[in-house]
Amino acid sequence: MGRTPCCYADGMNRGPWTPEEDQKLLAYIQQYGCGSWRCLPRKAGLQRCGKSCRLRWNNYLRPDIKRGEFSLLEDRTIIQLHALLGNRWSAIATHLPKRTENEIRNYWNTHLKKRLAMMGIDPVTHKPKGTVLESANGDPKNASNLSHMAQWESTRLEAEERLVRESQLCYQLYDLPPGFSSGRSSAAASGMLLNQTTTSKLAPPRCLDVLKVWQSVMLESMLAAGNDRHGGGGDSAGSFFGLGMGGNSCDIASDQASALGFLEINARDQKYLNEFSEISTMQLHKMNLATGHNVGDHHQHHHADGVFNNMGNHMLSANSLITGSNAGSGSSSNAVEERARNEDNYYWHDIINMGDY
DNA sequence: AAGTCGCTCAACCGCTCATTG
DNA sequence: ACAATGAGCGGTTGAGCGACT
Structure with a gap:
């Protein structure tokens, strides 16, 4: 028995x-x-x-644990995945393979959660506190599409998570000792049998497709907005961890973020900005090579003053769409919210029109 | 110098689910 | 099918530390 x-x-x-x-x-x-x-x-x-x-x-x-400060991209990934998955830390950790669930959870609770709260965003729902945003284009069909997309993504994520674990397990089986028995699910996640050799064999983690889309669209829009900025565009609507910078100048982002009082620009934030700037430049170069034209031009017509309008707003809209909630108040209390809604509309319009969902 | 406060993060706890016999 | 057990997950706690008074 x-x-x-x-x-x-x-x-x-x-x-x-x-x-x-x-x-x-x-x-x-x-x-x-x-x-x-x-x-x-x-x-x-x-x-x-x-x-x-x-x-x-x-x-x-575990030898494969990465310690120390979280990078900009890790921050973004955690926030985005949390918006999609909630407190499913193991699932989130699957996409940050060198970070432990504990570390991610601690980091969320001690850093990210507070930053979101400071910005007036509810870290649980990823919605702005006391304000609500419209869904994409205010169109119920789009909201429905995205809701479906989110459900699908959630299911797919679970399957993906299993696959990652299984593939890791396959590698580890090379060194499997006698008496091995797997646990409920995550023998691989537990780092079982890992040594430096096997760790190095592990395939890189696969990213969420939704996140890829999100990131590429965000990058595109920010780059476009950055071009506007340098052309004397409008003011900012807020910064999200200093990520919402659109131009090539980190100083501008820092100044804007500080001026808005959303966050203190310290050395670490500055490092993020620099890092993100480099990534943006690289990706822009790749896009230009692929398309043969400047991707930054794509959004010029509707991102006239969207330099610093942020990922956070996109995420908020994403969440409201995902949960099927349509704020739809229609009357914004200020121009910032109005602009945020407009950008969200363009953003989700872009995603919806990318197809494959 | 001593006390207090707040923050970080390693570790524990309790629950759930998977596995085994 | 069922009970016992193993293992994983997420929430919570508290020791350690630095900043501040």
Whole structure:
């Protein structure tokens, strides 16, 4: 009846791990893998429960963990995925393979959530607090399309998540020791049997198609807006983590963001801006090579003053569409909101017209 | 210098779901 | 089919640390 119990409850160490314990766990996993977490501590000579060992390995000792500051793109990915998936950290972590769920969750709770809140965005719903935006073009059909798209994407994401895990597991099977047994789902995610060699074999994570679309459209619109800006365009409507910069000048973005009081531009933000600027330049170059013309021209006609109108607004609209909620108040309290709505309309119009959904 | 406060993040807890016999 | 167990997930806690008073 059931599995053979292999637990031993008493005499367990708790609290922070000592370097000696880490060393024991590392040495054991490197040599034998981690087959059964339940039995591992005893075999490794650790006075810890299996759960504690798994957590320590997954969140700290795994060789493929990337530590340190989150990059601009990681920030964006987390926010976008959170808008789509909510608090499904494991799913989100699948797309940031070098980050742990714990790390992502902590980062969200301590940084991103606060920044969103500071900007007046509800970090749970990704909607602006006290304000509501219209859906794409105010067209129920578009809203329906996007709602369907979101549902589809959510389902697809789960399947994708499984595939990523399975593919990782395949790689790991090269080093699979005897007695291996998989857990509920994520043997790979747990870093089971990973060593430096196998880690290096892992395929890069696949990105969400929706995110790709989103990012490319955002980039395009921002670049276009940036051209406008340099041509003496209008003012900004807000900055999203300093990402909403459209021009080639990071200084402009910093100034605008600071002036708006949405965030403090510190060294880290500045680094983000620089990083994003480089990425934008590279992608613009790629687009120009592919299309044979300046992609920045595409949006000129309707992005006259959209320099700093932000990803956040797009995300908010996305969410309202995804949830099927159509704010539709129609009466904006100020010009900023009005402009945000207009840009959202163009943005979602672009996405809808990309087809394939 | 001592106390307080706020922040970060490693670790734990409780629940759910998958697996096993 | 069922119960027992393993493992993963997400929420929460609290130790450690720096900034501030």
